[in-house]
Amino acid sequence: MSFLSLEGLSKRFGTHTAVDGLTLAVEKGEFVSLLGPSGCGKTTTLQMIAGFVEPSGGAIRLEGRDLLAMKPAKRGLGIVFQSYALFPHMTVAENVAFGLEMQGVAAVERSKRVGETLELVGLGAFTGRFPRQLSGGQQQRVALARALVIRPQILLLDEPLSNLDAKLREEMQIELRQIQRTVGTTTILVTHDQAEAMALSDRVVVMNHGRAEQIGPPHEAYERPATPFVANFLGRTNLVNGTTVRPEKIWFATSGLAGKVRTRIFQGNHWLYQVETAGGLVTVIRQNTGEAMPGEGESVHLAWDGVPPHATRGEVSAKRTEGS
Amino acid sequence: MSKNGPIALVYHTLFVTFMLAPILVVCFVAFTPEGYLSFPTDRWSLRWFYAIGRYPEFISAFWRSLWLGALSSAIAVAFSVPAALAIGRHRFRGRDAMTALFMSPLMIPHVVLGIAFLRFFTELGLGGTFVGLVLAHIVIVLPFALRLTLASAVGLDRSIEHAAISLGASDGTVLRRITLPLVLPGLVSGWALAFINSFDEVTMTVFIAAPGTETLPVRMFLYIQDNIDPLVTSVSAVVIAVTVAALIVLDRAYGLERLLVGRSVDGR
């Protein structure tokens, strides 16, 4: 029996079906991401687990117990909200202590655990500050500490890093992963950022129109996408003769699919090419190893694993994922 | 942002003069040493401020206005809070009509309200009583209290309350520890704005106040109807001073622009 299970979970708002029969089993200590574009039902799913949205159908079980029968205040889940939702009129320490106070934890024990948790997230020196005196990243850590301090059975993260800038987001991803490993809390992350989901999770649930298109480890979903939607959502793809080829799996060879470089963009650690071929545009990504690369307008040949070059004269189409 | 040109600044100066002149002239004349209306030229005098002490009806009207404003504003805020939570956080049938009803005292001419209250209170035997004044003032200041409580209820991030619930807080605890403290600045400013409006109200009150229950603006109005002398300027100067003091406090505490333009805290 799995730790947390969603069984045929559905939510309809009027005629619109936000979540459509979602079934998912999460093991204890696992980090699972609900990944998908906005409106795919991932946030609604999280809200149903948290208890802020009532499902139209299906069940949620935590260690076999019916979670839906429990009030949101009794579920004992730690939640980090997209807006952080810190209590603006309380200090950092008071914010973190609030949940322990609600549990009736004695003052001495309370301040000890608050101190430990704030140390864990690296905010030991900020206990007396108010949320508005903190940077976005620091507020994020307070929100995480506040959710973790109550030792929740499950940690729910609702787009926790989306309000941070790119560099900080990457740092926080690493830190979040380390903290989750340290405390071992079962975690469910909701995100629209496929890189974030893949960096953090043991398994990803790629969602579209309220359904799970694929559930599996990030590497598997990326390498063997179950549907075209998953393939496109997890990264750039080229669709050649009905099979998908990732741009970074294509290299320039002396023979193979002939083409001409239309654009070449330098992106620091790699080069991004658009190559015009008989069948259409092919996107190619090559690592920047320092050696000379074909320039714009040059004739090239493209090759990739598993497909003999002569078989690739058919239809070629390149697709790009939004935001990647 | 480009600077204002000289013509704009001249216009601005004239405009500010226009806005301030009548108020300043009242304050200056109040300090006249003469027995008639005149500017204090070579000498300032407080004689007309001392003179207020000889008119007990002004003194009692002043205290009555203070109490009336404080009490009716507090009650108006108490009625506004649940209504603001309903209007600000729920979508329900009749919501717009209800909002329009609560805001209607702003649009209904006060003279009409005065007449309506006069008729109503007379029928009930409340004509000319302080209770009647309080009831009437609750109604006319409620829109101001509601507007500011509504702004803070709408500006409140719902997920903050969800966070408290997820940490195990009961409904009562959420209300007491999270919701109320967060809307408190809105409540206090709503009360203050309501108080000022009650303290200044004359049109409606003149209908329902009797000789024993006149408010300060009503007493001043009736006095001016008979004759204009330096006494009424010194009373007015006191009223202006009280209002300006309240305004400065409000501006520091909440921001006059936010108070009057009515924008939410962070624009979300």
Add this chain to the structure above:
Amino acid sequence: MKSTPYLLSLPALLLFGAIVVIPLVMTVLLSFHDWGQYKGIEPVFILKNWHEVFTDSYFLEMFGRTFRIAFFVTLFAALLGAPEAYILNRMKSPWRGLFLLVILGPLLISVVARTLGWALLFGGNSGLINKALTSMGLISAPLPFMFTETGVIVALTHVLMPYMVLAVWAALQRLDPQVENAAVALGAGPFTVLRRIVLPQVMPGILSGAIIVFALAASAFATPAIIGGRRLKVASTLAYDEFLNTLNWPLGAAVAVLLLVALVAIVVGASRLVERRYAQVFG
């Protein structure tokens, strides 16, 4: 819970039902009652008061004056207040807040005190400005102000001006300052920017300010009572007279109800017009 919002608003609803709706309905009914010098109010249903209000030229003249005053007050408030709001919006930080306080603050100062100021400045022979101008030999007789429509219009414009500045200021706050810069970058002069870029965008603000000012000017009481005196009656001062001097409540109620109905019609009609005109752009 579906019933939660209704339960929450129930206290205020009951309060307003009891002491707003019922008194207003009673007032409307009162306007149909009869009244006599000796018999007092008779609770019958007759059209006498309404007939009198609509046929007597005295009331026609009085309502004409009321709305004429309201029109000019609105016009002057818009013409003078909108430019000031624009200038205010272009000021730098400490001055901006200070002058906003100075211009909007009077809104909260007693109308009686503010009107008294105008009476002191221009009132008859003792009016301070009149006295000064006469002693300087600039005018031979005091400028007529007290008991004139001009006086009422000037004082009311002053009293209601903050509402106009406030409405235009609020509209200016919604304006993206980059749009002005974009127009300048495209070669527009300051006047063109004002006329083609700023004015169209703040027009809804000016119009909503105008609606507020008009409604308040048409129902103003203290200012016309003090400046206009007993001879220059407007709707609200006339209603006051009927109620507290003549004691003909039914007739006063008819005047007041007519004022209310006329204002509601004008305000709702104008708001609809403004909304329809600007819905496409600012919806």
